[in-house]
Amino acid sequence: MGNHQYSAVILGVGPERGLGATLAKQFACKGLHVFIAGRNEEKLNIVADNISANGGKVTTVIADAIKEYDVNHLFEVIKLHKTPLHIAAYNVDSNIPSSLLEMETETFTHLWQQNCLGAFLFAKEAIACMKPNQQGSLFFTGATASLRAKPPFTAFSSAKSALRALAQGLAREFSPEGIHVVHTIIDGVINGDRAEQQFPEYFNSKGQDGLLKLEAIAETYWSIHCQHPSAWTHELDLRPFKEPF
Amino acid sequence: MGNHQYSAVILGVGPERGLGATLAKQFACKGLHVFIAGRNEEKLNIVADNISANGGKVTTVIADAIKEYDVNHLFEVIKLHKTPLHIAAYNVDSNIPSSLLEMETETFTHLWQQNCLGAFLFAKEAIACMKPNQQGSLFFTGATASLRAKPPFTAFSSAKSALRALAQGLAREFSPEGIHVVHTIIDGVINGDRAEQQFPEYFNSKGQDGLLKLEAIAETYWSIHCQHPSAWTHELDLRPFKEPF
Amino acid sequence: MGNHQYSAVILGVGPERGLGATLAKQFACKGLHVFIAGRNEEKLNIVADNISANGGKVTTVIADAIKEYDVNHLFEVIKLHKTPLHIAAYNVDSNIPSSLLEMETETFTHLWQQNCLGAFLFAKEAIACMKPNQQGSLFFTGATASLRAKPPFTAFSSAKSALRALAQGLAREFSPEGIHVVHTIIDGVINGDRAEQQFPEYFNSKGQDGLLKLEAIAETYWSIHCQHPSAWTHELDLRPFKEPF
Amino acid sequence: MGNHQYSAVILGVGPERGLGATLAKQFACKGLHVFIAGRNEEKLNIVADNISANGGKVTTVIADAIKEYDVNHLFEVIKLHKTPLHIAAYNVDSNIPSSLLEMETETFTHLWQQNCLGAFLFAKEAIACMKPNQQGSLFFTGATASLRAKPPFTAFSSAKSALRALAQGLAREFSPEGIHVVHTIIDGVINGDRAEQQFPEYFNSKGQDGLLKLEAIAETYWSIHCQHPSAWTHELDLRPFKEPF
Numbered sequence: 015m016g017n018h019q020y021s022a023v024i025l026g027v028g029p030e031r032g033l034g035a036t037l038a039k040q041f042a043c044k045g046l047h048v049f050i051a052g053r054n055e056e057k058l059n060i061v062a063d064n065i066s067a068n069g070g071k072v073t074t075v076i077a078d079a080i081k082e083y084d085v086n087h088l089f090e091v092i093k094l095h096k097t098p099l100h101i102a103a104y105n106v107d108s109n110i111p112s113s114l115l116e117m118e119t120e121t122f123t124h125l126w127q128q129n130c131l132g133a134f135l136f137a138k139e140a141i142a143c144m145k146p147n148q149q150g151s152l153f154f155t156g157a158t159a160s161l162r163a164k165p166p167f168t169a170f171s172s173a174k175s176a177l178r179a180l181a182q183g184l185a186r187e188f189s190p191e192g193i194h195v196v197h198t199i200i201d202g203v204i205n206g207d208r209a210e211q212q213f214p215e216y217f218n219s220k221g222q223d224g225l226l227k228l229e230a231i232a233e234t235y236w237s238i239h240c241q242h243p244s245a246w247t248h249e250l251d252l253r254p255f256k257e258p259f
Numbered sequence: 260m261g262n263h264q265y266s267a268v269i270l271g272v273g274p275e276r277g278l279g280a281t282l283a284k285q286f287a288c289k290g291l292h293v294f295i296a297g298r299n300e301e302k303l304n305i306v307a308d309n310i311s312a313n314g315g316k317v318t319t320v321i322a323d324a325i326k327e328y329d330v331n332h333l334f335e336v337i338k339l340h341k342t343p344l345h346i347a348a349y350n351v352d353s354n355i356p357s358s359l360l361e362m363e364t365e366t367f368t369h370l371w372q373q374n375c376l377g378a379f380l381f382a383k384e385a386i387a388c389m390k391p392n393q394q395g396s397l398f399f400t401g402a403t404a405s406l407r408a409k410p411p412f413t414a415f416s417s418a419k420s421a422l423r424a425l426a427q428g429l430a431r432e433f434s435p436e437g438i439h440v441v442h443t444i445i446d447g448v449i450n451g452d453r454a455e456q457q458f459p460e461y462f463n464s465k466g467q468d469g470l471l472k473l474e475a476i477a478e479t480y481w482s483i484h485c486q487h488p489s490a491w492t493h494e495l496d497l498r499p500f501k502e503p504f
Numbered sequence: 505m506g507n508h509q510y511s512a513v514i515l516g517v518g519p520e521r522g523l524g525a526t527l528a529k530q531f532a533c534k535g536l537h538v539f540i541a542g543r544n545e546e547k548l549n550i551v552a553d554n555i556s557a558n559g560g561k562v563t564t565v566i567a568d569a570i571k572e573y574d575v576n577h578l579f580e581v582i583k584l585h586k587t588p589l590h591i592a593a594y595n596v597d598s599n600i601p602s603s604l605l606e607m608e609t610e611t612f613t614h615l616w617q618q619n620c621l622g623a624f625l626f627a628k629e630a631i632a633c634m635k636p637n638q639q640g641s642l643f644f645t646g647a648t649a650s651l652r653a654k655p656p657f658t659a660f661s662s663a664k665s666a667l668r669a670l671a672q673g674l675a676r677e678f679s680p681e682g683i684h685v686v687h688t689i690i691d692g693v694i695n696g697d698r699a700e701q702q703f704p705e706y707f708n709s710k711g712q713d714g715l716l717k718l719e720a721i722a723e724t725y726w727s728i729h730c731q732h733p734s735a736w737t738h739e740l741d742l743r744p745f746k747e748p749f
Numbered sequence: 750m751g752n753h754q755y756s757a758v759i760l761g762v763g764p765e766r767g768l769g770a771t772l773a774k775q776f777a778c779k780g781l782h783v784f785i786a787g788r789n790e791e792k793l794n795i796v797a798d799n800i801s802a803n804g805g806k807v808t809t810v811i812a813d814a815i816k817e818y819d820v821n822h823l824f825e826v827i828k829l830h831k832t833p834l835h836i837a838a839y840n841v842d843s844n845i846p847s848s849l850l851e852m853e854t855e856t857f858t859h860l861w862q863q864n865c866l867g868a869f870l871f872a873k874e875a876i877a878c879m880k881p882n883q884q885g886s887l888f889f890t891g892a893t894a895s896l897r898a899k900p901p902f903t904a905f906s907s908a909k910s911a912l913r914a915l916a917q918g919l920a921r922e923f924s925p926e927g928i929h930v931v932h933t934i935i936d937g938v939i940n941g942d943r944a945e946q947q948f949p950e951y952f953n954s955k956g957q958d959g960l961l962k963l964e965a966i967a968e969t970y971w972s973i974h975c976q977h978p979s980a981w982t983h984e985l986d987l988r989p990f991k992e993p994f
Contacts, residue, residue: 082364113432114379114382114383114386114425114428114429114432115383115386115387117383119327119376119379119380122376122379123376126371126375126376126421130371130417130421131364131367131368131371134359134364134367134414134417135364137359138359138360138362141359141360142360159424162427163424163425163427163428163431164428164431165428165431165432166432167428168424168425168427168428168429168431168432169379169425169428171424171427171428172375172379172421172422172424172425172428173421174424175420175421175423175424176371176375176417176418176420176421176424177417178420179404179408179413179416179417179419179420179421180359180408180413180414180417182407182408182413182416183359183408183409183410183412183413183414183416183417184359184413185994186408186409186410186413186993186994187358187359187410187411187413189988189990189991189992190990190991190993192990194990205979223978223979225979226979226980227977227979227980229977230976230977230979230980231980233976233977233980234972234976234980234982237969237972241965241968241969242962242964242965242968243958243989243990244940244958244960244961244962244965244989244990245961245962245965245966245968245969245987245988245989246987246988246989246990247969247985247986247987247988248986248988248994249985249986250982250984250985250986251982251983251984251985252980252981252982253924253980253981253982253983254978254979254980254981255924255925255927255929255978255979255981256924256925257924258921258925259920259921259983430749431748431749434743434745434746434747435745435746435748437745439745450734468733468734470734471734471735472732472734472735474732475731475732475734475735476735478731478732478735479727479731479735479737482724482727486720486723486724487717487719487720487723488713488744488745489695489713489715489716489717489720489744489745490716490717490720490721490723490724490742490743490744491742491743491744491745492724492740492741492742492743493741493743493749494740494741495737495739495740495741496737496738496739496740497735497736497737498679498735498736498737498738499733499734499735499736500679500680500682500684500733500734500736501679501680502679503676503680504675504676504738572854603922604869604872604873604876604915604918604919604922605873605876605877607873609817609866609869609870612866612869613866616861616865616866616911620861620907620911621854621857621858621861624849624854624857624904624907625854627849628849628850628852631849631850632850649914652917653914653915653917653918653921654918654921655918655921655922656922657918658914658915658917658918658919658921658922659869659915659918661914661917661918662865662869662911662912662914662915662918663911664914665910665911665913665914666861666865666907666908666910666911666914667907668910669894669898669903669906669907669909669910669911670849670898670903670904670907672897672898672903672906673849673898673899673900673902673903673904673906673907674849674903676898676899676900676903677848677849677900677901677903
């Protein structure tokens with residue numbers, strides 16, 4: 015594990031069986047020091063304990079992605095640590111289905127803040143860290159809704175479309191400076207705690223073959239991170255083989 | 260002019276030679292009572308005087324598109340008037356070019372509020388007015404940046420992409436109830452006051468053939484409004500014939 | 505009807521209640537001399553008689569769109585007539601659903617020839633006619649499948665995607681020379697003879713509100729043709745208000 | 750190298766420093782028996798010798814991708830060999846820039862045949878081989894032009910768009926049966942013999958950082974092949990970090 019001189023940060027780490035936690039484990043397992051951030055201290059600690067128990071190096075930072083102060087503080091912790099930041103993954107994702115007519119302004123705004131504004135705050139700090147070294151991968155997690163707006167997910171889709179354009183603009187601006195900006199389109203339901211709890215019936219209707227395995231997603235993130243700069247991927251979809259699309 | 264029993268509302272009416280004002284003139288000219296709204300009373304009055312002088316019916320309402328109170332008040336005025344609302348056009352458009360690293364959070368947020376949040380507030384009210392009659396056209400004005408994010412317009416593109424998804428979701432949700440939701444992609448520079456003042460050199464470099472004529476845009480909005488419900492257009496581009504794309 | 509000094513050509517005119525025939529009637533009604541072409545002489549004559557009976561000017565030309573000789577001959581007839589060509593619409597459309605594994609090479613090729621190769625042959629001739637006058641509208645009729653490939657329509661989608669790219673490239677190349685190239689995306693079932701005969705059950709399941717009216721489509725084609733060159737539309741969708749999308 | 754029980758086929762193997770040859774070397778290096786096919790026997794032999802010299806297993810088959818007989822024969826050779834086919838890559842790519850007006854029908858047709866028809870023939874055979882085992886990866890190589898048609902590459906773009914739709918339809922039809930269909934979008938110039946010979950000035954203007962490394966592309970193809978079926982990528986772009994897009 016000779017990579018401890020490098021670090022990764024994941025903002026949006028929640029339940030043990032979630033994408034944030036799985037990315038953290040994956041990157042720790044590859045030898046990076048991982049900074050994991052989220053709103054829930056207890057959940058962060060569970061993930062951190064698991065990583066430590068497997069010999070990984072991890073630091074937890076409590077942070078609400080939509081608060082500029084929190085995001086800045088997260089990166090101050092990272093900078094103090096002095097290991098070059100190689101991966102930054104924004105993994106906050108918020109979805110509230112509703113008819114547009116019944117959606118409160120506050121909810122509409124909140125979805126945008128979590129899916130897009132937080133990504134903006136995170137990206138600014140991550141790129142500022144990475145630019146001096148002219149390297150680093152910056153991941154944003156999108157969804158089917160990033161490409162198509164279908165009710166009752168219009169507000170979510172609006173926010174995810176905003177995120178996708180942000181990622182695309184960042185790629186165009188910072189790729190030439192060595193920052194690999196990646197936007198993934200998760201097309202389907204992740205086999206994790208969140209979907210299982212939020213939409214148990216839908217979750218179960220998918221069956222094992224119809225759900226995205228967390229480790230499989232993390233594996234692809236790692237492959238994309240390892241791409242040679244002469245052939246970088248900016249956008250790719252990830253979908254269970256049985257998922258209709 | 261036997262259409263005075265119908266009305267149209269345009270939110271985002273500014274300079275005399277701007278798209279909001281031109282749409283207002285066009286709809287008034289077709290016989291609709293037009294409600295024109297914007298932040299600047301003086302500008303609204305100039306447009307209103309011009310419409311009245313040409314025999315049109317017009318009401319001005321001072322409103323900031325991103326303030327829920329203002330948007331709701333606008334529609335209260337409209338509802339008091341009791342003429343069925345046939346057209347609602349959201350024409351607020353705000354663009355501040357910048358490297359993402361140098362963009363303030365406030366600016367990033369403000370661009371989203373003006374290009375997308377205001378459209379959400381406006382759409383909710385307009386659809387609530389139109390639904391009981393099962394008819395009405397709801398226009399959103401997009402841009403090239405709605406489809407592609409290029410620096411230094413990343414923040415603008417993010418906001419316009421959010422708007423586009425909003426419009427698409429609204430179309431899917433409310434078309435079957437008789438609301439015609441339209442998203443136009445203005446690909447190029449409008450031959451109006453704003454571009455001339457903001458980017459005089461770029462504006463002049465385009466030449467006459469490279470600029471979109473205001474009246475030509477308004478003409479197409481009217482044609483699309485007049486479409487039979489069996490063949491509605493949801494999205495279309497508008498571009499000067501000389502514009503490279 | 506002072507437009508007889510201008511002409512229009514539609515390639516792909518079949519049944520009386522079809523899009524080709526309806527476009528021909530529409531353009532004739534606006535005063536253009538229409539050249540209508542297709543493989544079936546009898547059908548052409550029925551359409552022509554109807555146009556003549558309504559005071560329109562019409563010429564029939566038997567032509568198979570995928571035969572270069574036929575397409576060239578069609579334009580020789582047009583050139584002999586000496587009225588400047590203002591509209592050219594390629595309206596050939598061929599769709600054979602099948603699993604890809606069971607599709608014959610001949611069928612796959614034929615779908616491409618009818619949906620795309622014929623359009624290429626037609627476009628070359630039409631543009632050659634229009635260029636000297638620096639004006640003219642060139643229409644291609646696409647479908648939902650132009651944007652998404654879904655089995656059992658993969659071969660159709662492949663051909664329509666090829667057509668869409670052709671239209672886009674033509675627009676980029678010839679718009680600056682005054683040729684208005686338009687690609688329409690018909691998203692739904694046309695209320696005409698073809699769909700009624702080919703898929704009677706599907707056709708009937710749509711109900712009146714779920715089918716595109718031929719005259720409504722033709723109306724939009726005409727509006728787009730009439731656009732001022734400072735604000736041309738290259739692509740637009742057309743869809744019944746009740747159609748899910 | 751315990752993988753010799755599996756095989757891969759690449760159709761479109763030409764120069765030693767080309768994508769076809771590099772994919773073949775990569776797959777052979779991972780232990781698969783590779784079938785390499787193309788029109789030029791001499792080139793195939795050079796690639797095969799190189800693979801053999803490195804301990805790989807390889808079979809050459811002379812085949813013109815657009816001839817059904819040749820493609821069928823290629824797969825008969827593969828079937829005789831009895832090792833399950835795990836990867837099939839269609840790598841034929843043909844591009845002839847031209848104004849549409851000056852392009853011969855034969856050239857337009859030929860571009861489609863090489864970029865799309867050959868892929869259809871190849872896919873049918875490859876899927877028929879893979880279906881009984883419910884596994885296998887099927888790769889199609891696309892280009893920037895698969896997404897946007899720009900002159901003088903309109904014909905190429907039309908053909909590549911047709912290929913993209915074919916790939917998408919195949920993915921929708923056969924993913925549920927275990928076939929992983931992948932469409933890559935190569936956005937930029939490959940650092941290989943072909944571009945260097947065809948467009949030497951353009952090639953050189955790109956500089957080392959502006960060209961796609963062959964091995965880097967092959968590395969990503971392999972990663973995508975190795976994805977777990979619960980999180981398959983159907984489409985991804987590959988682009989040098991310095992490439993404007």
